[in-house]
Amino acid sequence: MTIDVQPMTLVGAPPGVDESTMLEMYRYMLLARAMDERMWLLNRAGKAPFVISCQGHEAAQVGAAFALQRGKDFTLPYYRGLATVLVMGMSPREVMLAIFARAADPSSGGRQMPAHYGHHKLKIVTQSSPVGTQIAHAAGIGLAEKIKGGDAVAWTSFGEGTTSQGDFHEGINLASVHQLPVIFQCENNDYAISVPMNKQMAVKSVADRGVAYGIPGVKVDGTDVLACYAANREAVGRARAGDGPTLIEAHCVRLTPHSSDDNDRTYRPAAEIKDLRSHDPLTRYRDYLREQGALDDVREQELRERIKHEVDDATAFAEQSPLPDPSTLLKHVYADS
Amino acid sequence: MAEITLLESIRQGIDEMMAEDARIFVFGEDVGRRGGVFRVTEGLIDKYGPMRVLDAPLAESVIAGACIGAAMNDTLPIAEIQFADFIHPAFNQIVSEAARIRYRSNGDWNVPMVIRAPYGGGIHGALYHSQSIEAFFCHVPGLKVVAPATPYDAKGLLKASIEDPDPVLFLEHKKCYRLIKGEVPEEDYRIPIGKADVKRAGRDMTVISYGLMLHYSLEAAEELAHEGVEVEVLDLRTLRPLDREAILSSVRKTSKALIVHEDNLTGGLGGEIAALISQHAFEHLDGPITRVCAPDVPAMPYSKPLEEAFMPSPAKIADAMRELAAY
Numbered sequence: 001m002t003i004d005v006q007p008m009t010l011v012g013a014p015p016g017v018d019e020s021t022m023l024e025m026y027r028y029m030l031l032a033r034a035m036d037e038r039m040w041l042l043n044r045a046g047k048a049p050f051v052i053s054c055q056g057h058e059a060a061q062v063g064a065a066f067a068l069q070r071g072k073d074f075t076l077p078y079y080r081g082l083a084t085v086l087v088m089g090m091s092p093r094e095v096m097l098a099i100f101a102r103a104a105d106p107s108s109g110g111r112q113m114p115a116h117y118g119h120h121k122l123k124i125v126t127q128s129s130p131v132g133t134q135i136a137h138a139a140g141i142g143l144a145e146k147i148k149g150g151d152a153v154a155w156t157s158f159g160e161g162t163t164s165q166g167d168f169h170e171g172i173n174l175a176s177v178h179q180l181p182v183i184f185q186c187e188n189n190d191y192a193i194s195v196p197m198n199k200q201m202a203v204k205s206v207a208d209r210g211v212a213y214g215i216p217g218v219k220v221d222g223t224d225v226l227a228c229y230a231a232n233r234e235a236v237g238r239a240r241a242g243d244g245p246t247l248i249e250a251h252c253v254r255l256t257p258h259s260s261d262d263n264d265r266t267y268r269p270a271a272e273i274k275d276l277r278s279h280d281p282l283t284r285y286r287d288y289l290r291e292q293g294a295l296d297d298v299r300e301q302e303l304r305e306r307i308k309h310e311v312d313d314a315t316a317f318a319e320q321s322p323l324p325d326p327s328t329l330l331k332h333v334y335a336d337s
Numbered sequence: 338m339a340e341i342t343l344l345e346s347i348r349q350g351i352d353e354m355m356a357e358d359a360r361i362f363v364f365g366e367d368v369g370r371r372g373g374v375f376r377v378t379e380g381l382i383d384k385y386g387p388m389r390v391l392d393a394p395l396a397e398s399v400i401a402g403a404c405i406g407a408a409m410n411d412t413l414p415i416a417e418i419q420f421a422d423f424i425h426p427a428f429n430q431i432v433s434e435a436a437r438i439r440y441r442s443n444g445d446w447n448v449p450m451v452i453r454a455p456y457g458g459g460i461h462g463a464l465y466h467s468q469s470i471e472a473f474f475c476h477v478p479g480l481k482v483v484a485p486a487t488p489y490d491a492k493g494l495l496k497a498s499i500e501d502p503d504p505v506l507f508l509e510h511k512k513c514y515r516l517i518k519g520e521v522p523e524e525d526y527r528i529p530i531g532k533a534d535v536k537r538a539g540r541d542m543t544v545i546s547y548g549l550m551l552h553y554s555l556e557a558a559e560e561l562a563h564e565g566v567e568v569e570v571l572d573l574r575t576l577r578p579l580d581r582e583a584i585l586s587s588v589r590k591t592s593k594a595l596i597v598h599e600d601n602l603t604g605g606l607g608g609e610i611a612a613l614i615s616q617h618a619f620e621h622l623d624g625p626i627t628r629v630c631a632p633d634v635p636a637m638p639y640s641k642p643l644e645e646a647f648m649p650s651p652a653k654i655a656d657a658m659r660e661l662a663a664y
Contacts, residue, residue: 074410109443118442125409126442130433136399137434140406140414147362147388147412154406166426170399177394332444333478335502 002207002217008226009288014233017226019294025066025225026289027303029058029282032083034304034311035092036256039099039114042315043260048099051260052115054082056223059281060187060250061157062087063228067236068155074141076125076134076156079115080187084157089122092310096318103324110324123152131162135171135184142180142245153181153239155232160249161192163209164200172247176213179244183235186247187222189254194267207249215245222250223281226288253279338520343513346488346521347453348377350495351415353525355385358413361499362389364404365417365453374419375455375514401427401452405435405504408450413499421456421508422468435504436479450505451498456484457510457549457599459648463639467511469600469631474506475577475609481530482576484508486551488519490574493528501530508576510548517552533580535587539567542593542624542661545584545610547573550597550649557655566662576606584610585618592623593661597654602630624664629657 008014013022036055042048054061057080065087068075077084082095094106098117101110107118107126118126125141127134138156145152162168163186175182186206190197203209210217216238220231228250235246253276257264264273277283289295331337341349355361362385363378369392372379382390393400397418404414418424424431431452439447458467475482483498483505485491491509498505536551537558546554551572558568571587573580588594594614596607607628614626629649631637637647 105443106445107443108441111443112441116441118445120442120445125406126438126446128433128437128441130429133402133430133434136402136430137406137409139399140403140408141410142406143364143391143403144407144410144412144414147407148410152410154410166396167398167402167430170394170396171402173396174394174399174403178391332440332442334439334481335447 002205002210002219005218005220005227005231007221007224008230009224009284013226014230017229021066022289022294025062026285026295027307028062028083028087029225029285030303031092031307031310032058032062032086033282034307035095036082038311038315040260042099048114050113052079052258053256054080056189056253056255056276056281057187058083059225059285060185060222060228060252063225064155064185064232066229067232068153071122072152074123074125074138074152074154076127076138076154077117078127078131078134078158078162080159081117081157082115085117085119085124088124090117090119090124092314093317096314097321100318100321101323102318102321104321132158132165132167134158136167138182138184139171139175139180142175142182143178145181146178151240153183153236155183155185157185157187159192160186160188160197160206161195161200163206172213172245175245176215179242181239182245183232183239184245184247185232186249187252188249189252191254191268193258193262205249207247210247213247215247218246218248220248220250222252223279223284225281225285255280338522340518340520341488342515343488343491343509343517344375344377344515346492347495347509348379349521350492351378352381352384354496354499355381355389360411361413361415362391363415363417364391364393365400366393366395366419368392368417373417375511378417397423397427398430401430401435404450405430405438405448408448409446414450415499416450416452418452418454420466421454421470422465424454424470428473431474431480431504432477436477439503440479447502448504449502451507452504453507453509455509455511457512458637458644459512459549461639461644462511464636467637469598471508471576472600472605475606479503480577481505482508483530483574484510484547484576485574486510486513486548486572487517488521490528490534492521493526494530494574497527497530505530508548512549513552528574531575531578531580533574533583534572535569536572537568537570539569540591541567542569542595542658543587543591544568544570544595544597544658545573546570546597547576548599550599553649553651554597554654556651557658560651560655561658561662566658568658579610579613581613584613588614588618589621592621594626595629595657595661596626597629597649599631599649601633602628603633605630624661627657627661629654
């Protein structure tokens with residue numbers, strides 16, 4: 001069955017979410033956006049060869065990550081997962097180290113393109129570029145958890161284009177057969193680089209595919225952080241209780257081109273691009289927090305200044321951090337190399 | 338010491354390791370109640386239960402992919418690909434993921450998993466139940482590829498593979514499963530990955546082989562002995578990393594090298610071994626480095642005369658030995 005999660009920012013916070021948690025969610029959304037915008041500046045300034053964005057996905061990712069337990073649950077985000085990894089404990093400095101391909105980059109030591117996140121201590125699982133492979137890994141992590149009798153969950157994310165991959169089907173199918181503790185979050189932003197959703201699938205919604213696996217398919221507004229939190233909290237609860245996986249489709253907006261090497265004006269109608277900002281999850285949440293009396297100009301200003309300072313610090317720190325030594329090229333092929 | 342088949346030695350190896358370490362589990366098509374189509378995992382589900390001997394959905398990519406995930410969550414998976422011919426849908430998971438995870442994470446993550454795959458022909462398996470797939474994977478840094486030919490080596494190498502902190506592709510020759518018997522000691526032992534073994538000593542030429550072809554080479558060497566040619570037969574046992582020292586020291590001694598594999602000639606492991614010898618033992622050579630391999634056709638056909646024409650045989654190997662000996 002496909003479940004439609006009601007918009008939360010219009011009706012109020014889910015039970016158990018206090019004001020400080022709501023503001024903390026906002027802080028992470030702002031931080032992710034500020035980090036992302038800085039990366040583009042660095043790219044255009046010729047300091048970062050490659051950037052791939054999470055702009056427009058912040059609500060879906062922050063909402064989901066707040067439903068997870070940091071250091072216990074596994075996250076397997078895809079390349080748009082900046083906000084996810086920030087909430088799960090990766091610091092702005094650590095993220096920036098990857099942008100500058102520095103030796104101390106915790107994800108890969110400068111070996112991978114930026115946004116290929118990984119951090120063992122934080123249980124953020126290393127990722128590659130062929131899309132969808134992480135879906136099978138998430139199922140396997142869930143399988144191991146069931147074999148061990150533990151209660152951690154595996155949470156993985158991917159775009160709607162990735163749902164065309166075989167690993168999407170194979171991974172969800174395995175998790176469903178064995179009722180594994182896995183949450184599959186599709187962050188549907190309508191485009192796989194240039195290809196619109198109706199060229200990827202004939203169904204109206206990715207969540208509808210849950211039926212094919214006998215698991216809940218949950219459709220949620222991916223620009224509503226509280227709704228995304230509610231949907232994920234329920235899915236995590238189900239997974240931890242041994243009631244199996246959930247497929248969540250968070251409908252997001254992609255506010256930028258696919259990557260720093262893309263130009264979305266070559267395939268997206270101008271009016272569509274212009275309209276995107278009216279669906280900005282940050283604006284929407286800010287308006288909600290103001291309506292609730294949780295946020296005012298003074299607090300907002302304080303928050304933005306704090307974040308600007310964090311991003312400045314991370315940028316300066318990463319830029320002056322040493323590059324990898326060429327002599328390390330041959331290391332880590334095997335345990336003994 | 339008991340004499341057992343290659344197949345039994347692999348089962349024993351899995352069984353003894355599973356009894357010792359609860360982190361080990363088996364995941365593959367039909368490995369549960371059926372005990373695998375070749376019966377390698379027979380009886381294991383009764384001993385270890387359905388959560389440690391799991392029938393996988395019929396989907397090779399997730400067999401490899403889920404085992405990768407499980408290996409990153411503190412378990413030790415043994416994946417079974419029912420026939421090596423069916424491993425190709427899992428190529429991306431094995432090559433882009435399992436083999437690169439340590440390197441791409443700068444040593445932060447690793448994948449201690451074993452992928453078992455029955456390979457090779459001579460059993461009327463035709464194009465899709467006979468393939469030799471080792472060359473594809475021997476090209477990949479980050480993977481280890483093991484192909485034992487005897488029960489003793491198979492059991493010891495399997496245990497070493499399970500304990501290895503990196504992904505190991507463990508190739509089992511189907512025709513050897515029940516054909517090859519050998520003594521295996523009662524006590525616990527390991528065969529280290531990366532070490533070749535001289536299966537027959539000789540001074541006139543070195544034959545380098547593995548799997549079923551190792552046995553065919555030994556048969557041919559026996560025949561040549563009656564003709565006064567003493568052939569040394571080196572069993573690679575591990576295909577990646579190659580035991581360079583064992584290959585080079587044998588060739589330096591005999592001055593002649595014949596490489597025998599069932600895989601196709603072009604791009605096969607033989608080319609790499611030949612390059613190694615010609616670069617590092619060139620001045621010792623007293624004849625052309627020679628290869629006996631399958632011809633460059635897509636795979637071995639089903640019909641008996643065609644299958645036989647495809648497979649290197651003891652007779653074909655003996656002919657190549659005679660020619661090289663006379664050079």
